Amino acid sequence: MPRVVALYRYPVKGFTPEACEVLDVLAQGRIAGDRVLGIRFANSGVIDDAWSTKHEFIALVNTPGIARLHLRFNHQTLRLGISFEDTVLVDEPLDDNGRKRIAAAIENYVLQLDENPLSFHPDRLPLRVVGNGIMSRYQDNEAGQITLHSRESLAAVAGAVGDADLSELRFRSNIAIEGLEPWEEQSWVKRKIRIGQVIFDVVTPKSRCLATQANPNSGERDLPILKTLLSTFNQKKPTFAIGMVTSGAGGQIHIGDKVCLLD
Known part of the structure; x- marks a missing residue:
């Protein structure tokens, strides 16, 4: 069986x-806890935390290099840490300032990649961290x-x-x-x-x-x-x-x- x-x-x-x-x-x-956050383009036209397709986000489909990042999300304290190899890029709570710092860290990393969806699309910046960290919504x-x-x-x-x-x-x-x-x-x-x-x-x-x-x-x-x-x-x-x-x-x-x- x-x-x-x-x-x-x-x-x-x-x-x-x-x-x-x-x-x-x-x-x-x-x-529970699955796809509770997303890193969305500024020009997506989607209101607040509403669902949208993967093509409105930083994702493997458009940014394969994010596979090298390691995430640690604390589902109780709603704190997100992102590291690359042995370097912590960001470790922040999901308050307004924390979201901005998370988005800026991802933006900086992605812009250094040869294949990325931002270099020739400045209208997609600044990136936004969407989702409340609790509701599963971005499948x-x-x-x-x-x-x-x-x-x-x-x-x-x-x-x-x-x-x-x-x-x-x-x-x-x-x-x-x-x-x-x-x-x-x-x-x-x-x-x-x-x-x-x-x-x-x-x-x-x-x-x-x-x-x-x-x-x-x-x-x-x-x-x-x-x-x-x-x-x-x-x-x-x-x-x-x-x-x-x-x-x-x-x-x-x-x-x-x-x-x-x-x-």
Whole structure:
């Protein structure tokens, strides 16, 4: 029977994950503490903390070099620390001044990268830190979805691109499982599954973007993930992992929980 082998949440949209032993699944189909902040362009035209697409933010899709940053977010004190290698770039609370210093530190780092969305778009500055640090709201889908992939599907992609050590962090899922045939989770779309005691509706296969081509360690675009998904696996859209929402109440899921197909 398939089981959960890794759990992740991403406090700041587009930035590095937190590996977790337990995730709290909210009744509305999101993970507590996941995508509670974002670094948004000044010219996005989006009011306050409202949802917007990834293209309005500093994110891996437009700034692969942010993969080299390490984030530490304290969910209790609402304090965000960002470091590069052994250097702390910023460590601030989410008050007005702290947000400005966080945004300025990210701006300074991004402008030094060869590939960045700011150098030729001064209208995107100054960057803004959005989100209250509590409400999960900046998933790629406005309704919010929890994402899952199997390590067997990951191994299939790894073999196709010739990288046995392909990191699942490229795909930014919340849940990784083992115990399936490659791509078997794709057959769960429109069906229900239970993980531990939480029941999910599997609503969609997850289309992928350029973020998957950014190496999580080097911040370089190094592998043709999108082309490989299309050509090797005969996909109409580059697809990896599935998107889910809760069916009824939320609850906790843990590493080691069984994954059961219900219908």
